[in-house]
Amino acid sequence: MATICNVSEEKALEIKKLQFTYASADEPSLKEISMPIAKNSVTALIGPSGCGKSTLLRSINRMHDLYPGNKYEGEIIYNGRNILDAKEDLINLRINIGMIFQKPTAFPMSIMDNVAYGLKLQGIKNKTELKDRVEKALTDAAIWKEVKDRLKHDANGLSGGQQQRLCIARAIAVEPEILLFDEPTSALDPISTQGIEELVTELKEKVSIVIVTHNMQQAARVSDYTGFMYLGELIELGKTEELFVTPAEKLTEEYITGKFG
């Protein structure tokens, strides 16, 4: 049985006995996962490739629903409701639970339009308001100084690290409560990676963060809680400093000491 620590903070989200099965698979890819996500903290998910960490992350904003035939069981409780319910408004859910992807995904439009995109989808048309919120989001994503003189330029002209921060700005512009990071630095150089990591730790004042990473050092550097997953199961969730120093489960210990992976 998994060892799940207590979370002292308020909970942003509570996952209860979540099972997830891909349309093309017979076996569930996630098996009875239960875990809390602490508010205004960073929760990292680690584990070997194929362990289900990205699958779990993409369940939280129901990204799997874009492809037909995928099936959830169990519950994810958010603001007192089960968001796996068939009646859940996915548009609204995804506004409140944002996502950053493995690769920067600047849209084929200007820097300004990229960051304003989510706001415009919500029907905000007022130019001044859009401008103010774009500036604030870019400032919070620590990229305002670099782009303020070229807001009208194509976003694809930015470097990879800049594009990823632009994507973060775009995600926080709509003021989500939770941000999901799916290996956000896997396509970036070390310096850009460091910038994103610093940004993640700063952002937790405003949002609750779940980050999937294949890099244990990254998990240790940025997170407050770490969950170790293996073969679709959550083996252990602990306070990061405890999990990496005194893991409760033998499997966790073997993974973090590099015996497999």
Place this chain on the structure above:
Amino acid sequence: MTKIIDNIFANSTRLIAITVLFITAWIFTVLFQESLLSMQTFGLDFVTESKWAPNLEKFGAFAAIMGSVISTFLAMVLAVPVAIGVAIFLSEIAHERLKAPVGVSIELLAAIPSVIYGMWGLFYFVPIIRDIFGGIGIGMLTAGIVLAIMILPFMAAVTRDAMNTTPDILKESAYALGGTKWDVIRDIVIPYSKAGIIGALILALGRAIGETMAVTFVMGNVHKVSWDLTQPATSIPVTLANEFTEADTDLYFSSLFELALILLVISFTIISIAKFYFLRRKRSV
């Protein structure tokens, strides 16, 4: 030894590749030479004059050129919205299980020889057009419709391929911000694949303008510019297909060659614009 074989292989492939260029140049040269008589006789009048009277040795290509332009324009107006709709459906909306069979049947439609579209148009569409719009049923409108139906599958398939190049991760990013399917199609898929879509449309345009068999059946071969689309008309390829066997004088013969040269230049220009401007490889995200 291996080096010699490599050399032979490299040089023979090079030779074959150069042959292609040579044939293209050759065709151009022949068309140009054969057109000389007509060019010297009529000059620019050839393209501005619509009187085409073999018995008087007067040849003006204006009606044929306009016929090509109008029938192609009609075909594009009819086909483009449908093709884009089909492409959007196939790349973004259709259920996975529907994508493959519908996609394959569209590609099969694109493989139907154009002469069959022509026969089908003559026996099926001509009576319908005659009943609805009057006239004899053979004419510009029927040609435009048959052309539209003929280029539609190709246009839809290539447009779909262009749309399919949009990376999933880019679409997911827009969904993750609360976008609806329509938002994602309008703001991400279409802008991302815009160049490819325009390229696909222009390639289809190139096919339509040079199309011969499908329109020869239903166009009529009458050298007259008329704004009444139900009237018989002609286009460059239709004129060529109908009149080569009747060209009994040098000037007649040369005038047909000049028509062919004009068609070749138009097609070349259109395809070049599509290939070199719009269908360049895009850098990936």
